[in-house]
Amino acid sequence: MKRFLKKQLLNMIFLALIVGGALTIYFLSRAEHAKEPSDAAESAGAVTVSSASPSPAAAVSAAPRAQGVPESVFTAHLSTSSLFEATASPDDPCLWTLVYGESPPVTTTLQYTVDYGAVSSLELAFQLPPEYDEKSESAIEQYLANSENRTRAAREEAVRTLLTDLLPACDLNDALSRASVRIWTEEALKISSEDDDYSQKSDGCTFYAYQMQQEGRDILICLLFFET
Numbered sequence: 001m002k003r004f005l006k007k008q009l010l011n012m013i014f015l016a017l018i019v020g021g022a023l024t025i026y027f028l029s030r031a032e033h034a035k036e037p038s039d040a041a042e043s044a045g046a047v048t049v050s051s052a053s054p055s056p057a058a059a060v061s062a063a064p065r066a067q068g069v070p071e072s073v074f075t076a077h078l079s080t081s082s083l084f085e086a087t088a089s090p091d092d093p094c095l096w097t098l099v100y101g102e103s104p105p106v107t108t109t110l111q112y113t114v115d116y117g118a119v120s121s122l123e124l125a126f127q128l129p130p131e132y133d134e135k136s137e138s139a140i141e142q143y144l145a146n147s148e149n150r151t152r153a154a155r156e157e158a159v160r161t162l163l164t165d166l167l168p169a170c171d172l173n174d175a176l177s178r179a180s181v182r183i184w185t186e187e188a189l190k191i192s193s194e195d196d197d198y199s200q201k202s203d204g205c206t207f208y209a210y211q212m213q214q215e216g217r218d219i220l221i222c223l224l225f226f227e228t
Contacts, residue, residue, distance in 0.1 A: 063175070063203060064173035064174070064175045064203075065173060065175055065203050065204030065227075066171045066172075066173060066175040066176050066202055066203060066204035066205040066226060066227075067118070067171065067172040067173050067175070067204060067226060068115075068118040068119035068120050068170055068171070068172060068226045069118060069119055069169070069170050069171065069172045070117055070118050070119075070172075071112075071114050071117060071118065071119060074112070074119050074169065074170050075088075075093075077166075077169045077170075078096060078098075078110075081165070083100065083161055083162075083165055084098045084099060084100045084161075084162065085098070085099045086098050086110075092111075094111055094112050094113065094114065095109070095110070095111045096109075096110040096111070097109060097110075098110055098162065100157075100158040100161060100162060101154055101157065101158060103150075103154070104150065104151055104154055105154075106126070106154050106155050106157075106158035107127070108124055108125065108126055108158060108162060109124070109125040110122070110123070110124055110125075110166070111123045111125075112170070115228065118172070118226075119170045119226070120225070120226050120228065121223065121224060121225045121226065122166065122167070122170055122223070122224045123221065123222070123223050123224075124162060124163065124166070124221070124222045124223075125214075125219050125220070125221055125222075126155055126158065126159055126219065126220040126222070127155075127217050127218075127219055128152075128155070128211075128217065128218035128219065128220060129151040129152055129155065156189055159185060159188065159189055159220070159222075160182075160185050160189075163181060163184070163185045163188070163222060164178055164181050164182060164185060167181045167184075167207075167224055168181060170224070171205075173204075175202070175203055175204060175205075176202060176205070180200075180202060183200075184198070184200055184207045184209070187200070187209070188209035188220065188222055191209060191210065191211050191220060192211070193211060194210075194211050194212060194213065196210070196211060197209065197210035197211075198210075204226060204227050205224060205225060205226045205227060206224070206225045206227070207222070207223070207224055208222075208223045208224075208225070209221065209222045209223070
């Protein structure tokens with residue numbers, strides 16, 4: 001009898017240990033499941049904070065757009081420049097004659113438009129010299145051909161100087177880089193016929209160059225438009 005009771009007692013102790021272990025595993029499992037939503041919430045919160053944080057690109061301020069200067073600022077630049085002589089037309093205050101250089105001098109026509117008190121477009125017209133045959137038997141033709149070469153070189157210098165000065169001068173926000181204007185200028189100088197043209201957009205403006213005939217002379221037209 002004592003041996004039986006002792007055996008039953010051992011069985012009960014063993015059963016209690018098994019039940020206790022099972023309960024321990026159950027409660028630990030419940031605790032892990034309760035913790036998982038909290039971790040997910042923390043992770044979601046971290047994502048939300050990360051998404052709300054501004055990116056380096058967004059932190060950088062937007063690049064300025066090209067915009068026309070007030071008309072009075074531009075006309076003051078024309079009147080006081082040491083690069084050229086400028087004379088306003090008595091009939092049209094937006095039409096000017098520019099003279100660049102001395103040997104030979106290059107005369108250019110400048111015309112601009114105004115919207116809401118600011119320059120909205122700028123046009124420069126450069127006359128192309130007539131072509132002569134330097135291999136001609138005529139001494140006069142040869143002389144004119146040599147003169148043409150000097151005139152052409154002077155005109156190209158005038159185009160480079162005036163464009164790189166005047167285009168940035170009429171931009172209020174300094175958005176037009178001189179490097180870009182130099183590229184536009186060189187492309188404009190490559191135009192050799194009425195079938196050629198060149199256009200390029202910048203942030204806030206468009207440059208356009210083409211060749212046309214006016215009173216029997218070839219003219220290089222260079223235009224700058226500000227977007228409104």
